[in-house]
Amino acid sequence: MEKTIHPSQVSGEVRPPCSKSYAQRALAAALLSDGETTLSNIELCDDTRYAMNVITGLGASVRQTGPTEYVIRGGLAPITDTINTGESGLATRLFTPIAALCDRRMTITGTGTMLRRPIGMMIDPLRNLGVQVRSNGYLPITVQGPLRGGETDVEAYVSSQFLTGLLMSLPLAEGDTILHVEQPNSLPYLAVTVDLASKFRIRMEHNGFREFFIPGGQHYHPAKLHIEGDWSSAAFMLVAGAIAGEVTAKRMNTLSLQADLAIIQALTKAGAVIITTPDEITVRKRELTGFDFDATQRPDLFPILAVLGANCEGTTHIRGVNRLVYKESNRAEAIVSEYTKLGMDVALEDDVMTVRGGSLSGGTIDSCNDHRIAMAAAIAALAASGPVTITNAQAVTKSYPRFWDDLDSIIRTKA
Numbered sequence: 001m002e003k004t005i006h007p008s009q010v011s012g013e014v015r016p017p018c019s020k021s022y023a024q025r026a027l028a029a030a031l032l033s034d035g036e037t038t039l040s041n042i043e044l045c046d047d048t049r050y051a052m053n054v055i056t057g058l059g060a061s062v063r064q065t066g067p068t069e070y071v072i073r074g075g076l077a078p079i080t081d082t083i084n085t086g087e088s089g090l091a092t093r094l095f096t097p098i099a100a101l102c103d104r105r106m107t108i109t110g111t112g113t114m115l116r117r118p119i120g121m122m123i124d125p126l127r128n129l130g131v132q133v134r135s136n137g138y139l140p141i142t143v144q145g146p147l148r149g150g151e152t153d154v155e156a157y158v159s160s161q162f163l164t165g166l167l168m169s170l171p172l173a174e175g176d177t178i179l180h181v182e183q184p185n186s187l188p189y190l191a192v193t194v195d196l197a198s199k200f201r202i203r204m205e206h207n208g209f210r211e212f213f214i215p216g217g218q219h220y221h222p223a224k225l226h227i228e229g230d231w232s233s234a235a236f237m238l239v240a241g242a243i244a245g246e247v248t249a250k251r252m253n254t255l256s257l258q259a260d261l262a263i264i265q266a267l268t269k270a271g272a273v274i275i276t277t278p279d280e281i282t283v284r285k286r287e288l289t290g291f292d293f294d295a296t297q298r299p300d301l302f303p304i305l306a307v308l309g310a311n312c313e314g315t316t317h318i319r320g321v322n323r324l325v326y327k328e329s330n331r332a333e334a335i336v337s338e339y340t341k342l343g344m345d346v347a348l349e350d351d352v353m354t355v356r357g358g359s360l361s362g363g364t365i366d367s368c369n370d371h372r373i374a375m376a377a378a379i380a381a382l383a384a385s386g387p388v389t390i391t392n393a394q395a396v397t398k399s400y401p402r403f404w405d406d407l408d409s410i411i412r413t414k415a
């Protein structure tokens with residue numbers, strides 16, 4: 001699928017989809033609960049749809065009780081020996097240790113870009129915690145539990161997602177666990193994991209996410225939960241407001257723990273007009289200036305920060321390039337290879353991306369099958385000097401299936 005976005009002004013309101021980070025964790029917790037959990041504001045994207053199928057395969061029974069409400073009866077009792085986590089890094093690394101709670105052989109497989117993303121960080125810790133593992137470091141992986149608890153090192157520098165999987169599965173292990181994490185990254189995502197687990201009355205202790213004590217033999221208590229709006233998705237629309245008019249994102253928790261709430265900091269540094277209430281945010285265009293921003297702990301913001309930087313007067317430095325290698329694309333390379341086709345002045349040196357502000361041209365870019373590369377390019381088009389065509393534009397369904405409609409709804413006049 002191809003999409004062309006013309007230079008345009010924007011104005012209006014959007015309601016971003018639910019956070020897929022919270023939704024996938026909540027689905028996992030519902031599976032692990034004894035009883036019925038009600039999740040509301042679940043709007044499915046590819047990643048959450050896969051997670052929903054995975055929990056069904058692992059024994060949950062799911063009933064849709066409203067347009068965005070699901071009642072899930074938990075109970076880990078697989079009805080299949082293979083689960084498919086699609087292209088979701090989180091679902092892969094979250095549900096592997098959960099599948100490993102079972103005393104039967106389970107294979108976890110995926111599709112597309114996920115087949116090239118590393119999962120080797122799971123092998124040694126799972127073995128140290130009593131699981132038999134067969135894997136060459138990429139999907140598919142076969143595990144046979146039960147995961148017993150114990151003590152192990154965990155690598156969470158490349159990705160925090162497997163640590164999230166351990167934090168959610170180990171409370172159900174027979175014994176207690178101590179985890180040593182050398183250089184954890186994506187820390188706000190770990191905070192979301194601890195927060196979500198606490199809503200199901202799961203306890204754990206940690207010391208700045210470097211050492212965890214997780215008591216075994218706990219129970220997930222079913223909960224009633226509203227899944228909050230997604231700041232990673234909202235970020236695209238808010239930058240659209242900052243560079244091309246005015247946008248309000250509705251039903252957003254402006255006190256959220258989500259990593260990408262930090263888009264507000266970046267927009268503030270750039271000089272955009274920002275008005276927040278506890279549950280919505282408006283961003284309006286103003287003269288923007290280059291800014292310095294450390295995105296190491298919030299790697300999903302990179303593509304849209306690069307677009308914001310290109311629309312600022314002066315130079316923008318974004319730190320954290322090393323975190324981008326193993327996403328749906330190598331996002332640092334994709335930003336450079338694709339956005340320079342629109343005349344973006346962007347360079348990488350060590351861990352820093354430097355973007356020099358200046359008007360972008362029209363052109364054609366490929367999404368590299370990466371939803372965030374596609375969505376940020378569409379926003380760049382609004383303030384470009386000609387239309388931008390995005391090939392493989394269907395990639396947005398991974399996180400934000402109605403992105404094109406929402407963007408269309410705020411486009412007012414062709415500039």
Ligand SMILES: O=C(O)C1=C[C@@H](OP(=O)(O)O)[C@@H](O)[C@H](O)C1
Binds near residue numbers: 022089090159160300
């Ligand atoms: O835990 C999560 O929900 C996520 C963690 C981050 O990944 P890493 O921990 O691999 O950086 C983020 O990029 C991803 O989109 C979602």
Ligand SMILES: C=C(OP(=O)(O)O)C(=O)O
Binds near residue numbers: 089328
């Ligand atoms: C990297 C992402 O997701 P995941 O790692 O879960 O595939 C993302 O949504 O940008």
